[in-house]
Amino acid sequence: MLLAPIAVLFLPWLESALSLGLGGRNMWLIKQKVLQSQERRVQKYFLKNYKILPMFGGMTEPKEGLFPQPLDHFNRRNNGTFKQRYWVNTELWEPHHGPVFFFIGGEQTLTSYSVLAGEHVDLAQKYKALLVSLEHRYYGTSINPDGLTNRNIQFLSSQQALADLATFREFIGQQYNLTRNNRWICFGGSYPGSLSAWFRLKFPHLVFAAVASSAPVRAQLDFTGYNKVVSQSLSNPVVGGSMKCRSAVASAFSQLDGILVGSNTSRLEVDFKSCQKLNGSDDRVEFAGNLADIVMGTVQYNEEVPGRNIANLCRIMTDQKLGSVYQRLMVLNKDYMDSMELQCVDNSHQNALANLRSTEVKPYAMAERQWYYQTCTEFGYYQTCEDKSCPLSRWLTLQFQVDVCAQVFGIDPGSVQGAVDFTNDYYGADHLASSHIIFVNGDIDPWHVLSVLKNQSHSEVALVINGTAHCANMLPVQQEDLPSLRQARQKIDHQIGAWLAEEHLSSW
Ligand SMILES: *[C@@H]1O[C@H](CO)[C@@H](O)[C@H](O)[C@H]1NC(C)=O
Ligand SMILES: *[C@@H]1O[C@H](CO)[C@@H](O)[C@H](O)[C@H]1NC(C)=O
Ligand SMILES: *[C@@H]1O[C@H](CO)[C@@H](O)[C@H](O)[C@H]1NC(C)=O
Ligand SMILES: *[C@@H]1O[C@H](CO)[C@@H](O)[C@H](O)[C@H]1NC(C)=O
Ligand SMILES: *[C@@H]1O[C@H](CO)[C@@H](O)[C@H](O)[C@H]1NC(C)=O
Ligand SMILES: *[C@@H]1O[C@H](CO)[C@@H](O)[C@H](O)[C@H]1NC(C)=O
DSSP states (O other): OOHHHHHHHSOHHHHTTTTTOTTOOHHHHHHHHHHHHHHHHHHHHHHHHTTTSHHHHSOOOOEEEEEEEESOTTOTTOOOEEEEEEEEEOTTOOTTTOOEEEEEOOSSOOOGGGGTSSHHHHHHHHHTOEEEEEOOTTSTTOSOTTTTSTTGGGGOSHHHHHHHHHHHHHHHHHHTTOOTTSOEEEEEESHHHHHHHHHHHHOTTTOSEEEEESOOOSOEEEOTHHHHHHHHHHTOGGGTOOHHHHHHHHHHHHHHHHHHHSSOOHHHHHHTTBSSOOOHHHHHHHHHHHHHHHHHHHHHTTTTBTTBSHHHHHHHHTOGGGOSHHHHHHHHHHHHHHHHTOSSBOOOHHHHHHHHHOOOOOTTSOOHHHHHHHIIIIIEEEOOOOSTTOOSOTTOOHHHHHHHHHHHHOOOGGGHHHHHHHHHHHHOTTOOOOSSEEEEEETTSGGGGGSOOSOOBTTEEEEEETTOOTTGGGSOOOTTOOHHHHHHHHHHHHHHHHHHHHTTTSOO
């Protein structure tokens, strides 16, 4: 009786671990690893803290559902629909006055844990909230079988996604007989963090407040700031970095670049275990990008996978016993490959393009094609290294990354800047002029520079956490949490409490 429901809770993608196949860049592998590790942590936390509660004894929750969503909210002559997946957990809810905590899905599969554990679930227990979550259109299973063709992917956008949130909110309202007393508060991290803020901005009549964690609300074509933070974080002693570490990384990549401009790269192929010979300059960029990903991924997700952190990276990169900086970079690469169980690294640009061009729907794999499409049509966010302060490879250029928009989707690279400008005009970049929003960021996380970092008004609040990486506050509490993180969680809790108390006085 107690064991059966747990089996149901196991995640399908834990089984398909690292089945990403050819063409996945290291960053996507790292991201997948982080997600798996977070799911395990969330699962452990849930079993420890909630499973024992009598209300979860029966385990009728969470409910998973599908509902028909219009494919194009902005053209009613298109009658196409897709089935969008959602979860509901009523166990903690007090129906008459309890709020609704809405977890917004993003650029990957969502799971039942979206309503079972995390900061918002701990808050739901305190505020007796109904928990609901919605998978993002075109990700996970919320996509039609022919959805990824160049023609059909056109209905993937943040504007369509926000309209999905609005219809979903009405749908849940009817299903659960919600009234104005049941205030909605939405939560999201990373891109869904932006959606969370934008949902409140564009639909204030539907959602009472928003928590936006690590939300890059300011779109940017050439995201040079990303590697500026990588550089700062590598030299930040709070997380085990040092100036020595930063300069060792910079000098290793500069040596690498020196070899990459030469005609003979066979030494690199052997030393860094490339699956194939580097064919032309495109493969050299992939090679440099894959090595840079190890550093960028370690910083972005510092401490989010046990043992993977800046301190460990810096220990390797500053250890003279390991030889030259070039040799230390080889050790770092080997250490990364072992942790991912990789035999070799795929540096073929042709393979990368083939992977991005594939229109096969794989619900539990990483969704590079969809996300790349959103960068070409809305956000840019290309992590480049052309700026002098960047400690990684100069081969990471803007041109290379926008050219992929043309190679994969036939999108003119020259049009991407206009798309980014429109996104910022449409949402207000980092000056949203909204209310009841909490922006939470960690200063180690390279994405924080595109978010809101200063209090905008008494009800548009920014929290910057000293020493944490991407979305750290959203995970369940653990013993190792930094005091700064604990304090931020408390502030979020108090702010939500204050806003929910305020609503009883004024009606909306
Ligand atoms: C959808 O529209 C097409 C024409 O655009 C029409 O043939 C079809 O019957 C419509 N389907 C429904 C369910 O209304
Ligand atoms: C909502 O109200 C209807 C009619 O009053 C009732 O039949 C239904 O059970 C209610 N649903 C929930 C989830 O309370
Ligand atoms: C390339 O360099 C390797 C050693 O790094 C050497 O063994 C090989 O002969 C070189 N190939 C050419 C074509 O020069
Ligand atoms: C090498 O790259 C060229 C284009 O630069 C491509 O046409 C060719 O197919 C590639 N060869 C292999 C073996 O991938
Ligand atoms: C914003 O204001 C809150 C108090 O409302 C404070 O705790 C927080 O530190 C402020 N954030 C910044 C970035 O100054
Ligand atoms: C972050 O915390 C460390 C101590 O852990 C402190 O030395 C440092 O000054 C703090 N940084 C900021 C920006 O507050």
